[in-house]
Amino acid sequence: MRTERIVEAELFSAAKPVTVTDLQTASGLDARTIRGALKRLMDEYNGSDRAIEIAKMGPRYAMQVKKEYSTQAGRLAELKVPKDVLKTASLIAYYQPVLQSKMFDLVGAKIYDHVKQLVDLGLVKARPKRKSVELTTTKRFIETFGIDARSRQDVKAWLEEQAAKLSGKSPRT
């Protein structure tokens, strides 16, 4: 039984992104072997034309559908974040820590409903501050959107990069 196949089976059946330690506990293999197996698996999956990839999010790994196939696959999976909430989520991530009152200026009254949904999903944290509420992203945010980040600063930087790509690609007014 080759070690990367054991790790492959574990990644496939894990209910959420897992760390090397999680994989260790489940397999009994040592950390070095697991890191090696992860490396080989990522080469194998991500380098092929398969619809599935192995993503790294800071210290966590997950098997997931590649972006270009996610629309079709999403229909059979249970996605939880409504499309119109995604944009609000990305704006919060970009401007965080940001006051809800400021987000109101950007997206209007729907911010209250969106923040409630995002907090319920555990993607955003809301803390009272002055007369408003301060919003920041959570660890689950990183996992749900598959961002390779360890901190809020990383998430912010990642979004800045995406914004730069967007403005290069399709600047609109």
Place this chain on the structure above:
Amino acid sequence: MRTERIVEAELFSAAKPVTVTDLQTASGLDARTIRGALKRLMDEYNGSDRAIEIAKMGPRYAMQVKKEYSTQAGRLAELKVPKDVLKTASLIAYYQPVLQSKMFDLVGAKIYDHVKQLVDLGLVKARPKRKSVELTTTKRFIETFGIDARSRQDVKAWLEEQAAKLSGKSPRT
């Protein structure tokens, strides 16, 4: 975008056995194309040394971990019965036959939702009694948990034994 990759993404994300019709609805591809894609995917997966296979169960197809890897793989998956519901189930087994109103005193308002889930799973039976409902465990409860018992009395006795062991193990103040 090759059709078998679309089907691959769908099988991966469905996480339960699906029919060709399910795959059609999700992908918009026609049934013949899907059957062809399934055939190619099965050759690709099942003929390789990967830990994952595509299994056919009657009219349904599922992506799953090969049998030889299933021990390790299960550990990172999520419990099929949510932990909270499981806790309620064990209390019902311990106190059975027990009125739902009594269970309300023990676990609070969530009892209604939990009983519904447990009845749906076939683990608990609910019969109207007086103004409330009487709850007992089912045969499937015994099967599911692999308890060596032939009757409800046995289940109760078994749990009492466990409870005694527990309280012997960690005396509380």
Place this chain on the structure above:
Amino acid sequence: MSFTSECTNVLGHLMFHKSIIEDDAAPDRESKIEGYLHMVDEMQKGTLVDSDDPFERSVAVVFELVVNNKMNPWDINLIEFSKMYLARVRKAGDLNLIIAGKLVYMAWEILKLQTEQVLQRVDRPEHVDIMFDGWDPDHLDLFVDPFELGAGEVILRTNDAPIDEKVRRKSERPVTLIDLLDAFEEAKKESDIRKELAKFMEKYRRPEFEDKSHKESLEEDIAEVWERIQTCGQGSVPITDLYNGGKEDRVKVFVSILYLARMGKLHIWQEKMPFGEVFLEVKVPWDIAQLEDATAATAMKVEEVPVVK
């Protein structure tokens, strides 16, 4: 690394925490950390004497484990740690230490959380907020646009969000016997606490709650409000988030959180007197609140709660 340098690491960690004590921290916080520093210092010198106080002894065990197992004081694996702790205490056969250990476990978790919060605070750009400190921002809208959109404007204008929810499998596994036993153990403890709570209510009920239906509904109200609080997630929650109906519901929520605060389950505070929003926060970290530690803590608290007049 040697025993001495491991001790130095822990001392460095404690010094950091001492240096970030804020003006609004609990008054005994500084002396508490002083005590810890003293303890580790003694340990390093080999002059630490066993205390009679179970809590102090268990704190010493914590430091001993961290030092001897070369754990990184900035990143303790709590699961590993609590396993080692329990093994160590069982070996000593000291039951008092098990209870104390739970408190230490919670305290440690809180300490760790606080560090994270402090680091976030240090990293946070404050200039916008500082500019308006002490001002009423409502009156500034006329002549100031405080929000620099920057490159985020692209995100605002585009139709597609730059993030997308990744499609993963929803994996499930069958329940095993051990799962059931674990669940049973937890459930048994929780229901025992509910019974104790009911007894407590019975004993200390207010005279005007003599009426049976009134008393029952109070208990149910508290249980229901507690459940509502649990759906609100971690961190501080404005009480208005718990309202779920008219005036009667508000009274129910308000009275219930007062009871829960007295039972030691919640912190409650108000930012602006007298009509400002009331906030509440569950006292122990959320995940622990769901587990046995919270139940143990509540069980102890029930005994300590003063008579409700």
